[in-house]
Amino acid sequence: MIDIYKLTTKTNKMSLLYVEDNDMVREDTETMLDIFFENITIAKNGLEGLACYESAKYDLIITDIKMPLMNGISMISKIRESDKEIPVIIISAYDEDYNLYNIKHLNVEAYITKPFVVDELIATIHKVSS
């Protein structure tokens, strides 16, 4: 059983890069992530996300896959070229099997499909934070 008080105390000190193109999803998800993270940077596509990554330091990246200009996979691949360590969580509706196979080498912490169950996210964030 995860102690949510302990977890949020821990995650509140972490900085998050959250990349999502859909306004509605992004806003609602951000409200939820606010409970965990005080410091959240928002990017609306892969290209913006990459720019944010290059200009600041983050403890965690949460990203969608299917986005205009640059998708989530390309963005992570770019980041992985220089940073093998930063934990990445994918929250996406893009759930075809071949994608799971394609992202194996990207070493992501979790692949959470939309719509998601919050317990899965809690478990993943817990794992990352410890």
Add this chain to the structure above:
Amino acid sequence: MIEDIAKKENISIDKNASLDDAISLMLKNGEGIVVFLDADRAVGILTERDLLLILKQKISLNVRALRYYKTSLICIHLDRSLDYALHILIDNNIRRLIIKDDENRFIGILTQEMILNYIERDTYRIHLSVSNIIGNNQEVIYVSPLESLEHSLKIMREQSIGSVVVKDKNKLLGIFTERDLIKVINNKTPLTTAVKDVMSSPVVTIDQDTIIADATELMTQKKIRRLVVTDENLEVIGIIGTRDIMKNIKGNYANLIEQKLKIAKNTLDSLPNMVIELFSTKSSHHIHWLNNKAKDIFGNVLDDDICTIIDKKFWKSIVDDINQDCYNNDARITIKDASYTLSISQYIFEEYELIRVLFVDITEIETELAQAVDSEQKMLEHLMQQSRLAQMGEMISMIAHQWRQPLAAISATIGTLKLRNMLDNYEKDFFDTKLDQITLYSQYLSDTINDFRDFFKQDKILEEGNFKKIIESTTIIIKPSLDHEGIILTLDLQKDIIINTYINEFKQVILNIIQNAYDVLIEREIENPAITIKAYESASEIFLEISDNAGGISDEIIHNIFKPYFSTKEQEGTGLGLYMSRIIIEDHCKGSISVTNSALGAIFTIKVAV
């Protein structure tokens, strides 16, 4: 009018009269015919030609005539023209007509002779002489003066001729005709009598160079129907009768009819199709000839108006078309469970016209056609169903796109509430706001379902709709899918265009074209993919253009894309989408659909009448 020259006196007799009385009357009237009446309707005729048979059978003259008279009468109405009567006489190869009034009452008879006597001298062809018209006359049959009456009659019967010339060596003694036959019977002359004792003598001869008008006058004068024609050496070269002259009055009319129509009529008679010829006046079209097949079907309708066998309105519409020169031989009619098209030819003469109607039996073709149409219809329905199923499949993926994001938003909101709950952070207003938000999202999902369901409702009737709204409500459905792939959709829609169409079918066509553009933009991985929809109208047409920037359709296949089962999508395509779009636009919406390539990509253009 024929009523003026028809003869009634001493022509008719009660239907129960004896042969004896009938023959006496025939002798008296000098017309070679007796008409039998039932009350005042003609029910039978006896002619001098019939007497040949009566004589042969040695029938007692005391018996009632009704056993021997002919009951199939050729009657015409009293207000017909002389021309008309002439046609009937010649075309049906008969010598006399019975005239009746509106109530079918017997008015009188009209014979060839009466017409000849009536016609003015100058209606004959002045330059035409007797020799000009006896060319195709049959050979003169001679008998010797001592030949028995019985044998002479036998010759007449067998040769089917109305007279024999009595000749001794080279001397013409007389002529024995059907007219003499009446006297023979009336006087009960024994058949063993020599022909010289009953013949008409002397023979009235005429030079072959006599003009026709004079020959007619001579016949009228002598009250005879035949003249023996001789050459300059007084050699007999033929016999000329009223019938021969009849055929030559009014110029070469009869020759024309004989040579052209008669031959045609023999052919027409052997046709398996019905043929009817009409004599037409300004107000009516009377049947004046019909072939054997037509007689089988319609019975004895000679002289009846065409409208007794064909619906009046139907016939009128045909006549109107004929008069406007736009009849296409395609009028359809059903008679006794058989279907026909009427093929009509018209022969216009100076004072009258003939119309020939050919009934082309299309029953079999029509049945086959109906079956073909039926199976084609079923095929089309089947294809339509297949196409709809395919489109529904595509729409399910559109629904998935439509729903994913709101569902993700709902799950995120629920996650937020759950986390707050775990943290005992119950802020009432916050909870209310978030719960309302979830309700809103649910409503959105429900609306989406309705949109899709409406989309597949079958159109039963034409509806008026705002063209802009129709297009917008269609694009709403696919917009999330386009957004998902980063495809920019631009609408350039002229306001206030009203269209009268099967709205849902029309929407399906629009969606189908957008879906195709979407597929090809993704397949070709086009940068900055875009679809543009443009709607505008001219005075008579509404235009809808759907274009993309996917590079266009190759020349090899552009002509095939509207054909059934043609698809460029390897596995998923049914090849029916554009085919059904074409069917919907062309057959249902009475418009047109076409495709061209621009520098950027394909442009589909739909045109429908305002």
